[in-house]
Amino acid sequence: MSDKDITRDTNRGSGPDISRRAFTRVAFTVAVASATTVIGGRGFASTEEEALANDFVPDSQDTPMLLRRISSLKMRKWEDYFDSLNNDAILCDTNDRVLHYWGADGFYRVYPTSVPLSEEMTRRGRTSVTLKRPDPDWRPTASMLKRNPALPPYVEPGPDNPLGIRALNLSWPAYRIHGTNDIRKIGRQSSSGCIGLFNEHILEVYGRAAVGTPVLLI
Incomplete structure (x- = not known):
């Protein structure tokens, strides 16, 4: 050898x-x-x-x-929910507690989310992104104040803001996809109707989504 x-x-x-x-x-x-x-x-x-x-x-x-705090690992196909990806697409699954994001360029991610506290607060159906808010402030709705009168009437952008560092307003009044500064909420039934993500994840979703991006909540 x-x-x-x-x-x-x-x-x-x-x-x-x-x-x-x-x-x-x-x-x-x-x-x-x-x-x-x-x-x-x-x-x-x-x-x-x-x-x-x-x-x-x-x-x-x-x-x-x-x-x-549990979110499903299940992958999904955009074709089962949307006609096209011309303007990207977002699927929020309130049962699996995840957000699926598909991009027209082939991008695909699944993010763990918070979901509404109860079925009464949960809204399902088709909507879209209507406004992108880079440094969101926050005001509780009348129903939130009714449930908890101790809530502050206004919270400016910053570490105490419940919307985190970015927010995407949907066509439904007071419904948003947003970040959170309270990471304990992710993977739990913990919101008043909105879909919450870790701040680092909303940065990615916010950076890709546009006004008009279709959103489906199931």
Whole structure:
């Protein structure tokens, strides 16, 4: 056997050269996949390829409660809900607690969301984006004040604003897709009707959506 053959055999036996960072990422992905299997195939996802490591937010540093915030990993086809993607398309699934975003350029993401507190507050059907608000302020509706008179009458943009850092107004009055500064709400029945996302996710959705983008809530 030549020196070249020995070198070839040695390299073959050593396997692929995986960096520590890549190995850690693979190990974490496997761990997340195992956890998802344990809880019945449900968890957080933003792409078809991997579970979102950055989207898991424990209730506290000591006692993470994944089961209290669950969003479905199920992928969907835009053709089942929309006629075209000429102006992109957004599907909000209040049962799975996720938002699907399809772009005309082939972009597709699934984001975990908050959903309305009750069936009475849940609205379903077709609507569209009517206004993009880069630094939203917030005023509670009359029904919100009736349920909770202690709510402030106005909240300016900033870390205390319940709409987070971006908001997309829909054609239905007082209904929005928006961010949130209270990350505990994501994956839960926790809103008064709106669909809430992590701030980093609403940035992406906001950046792609346009006035007129069709939205379907199911």
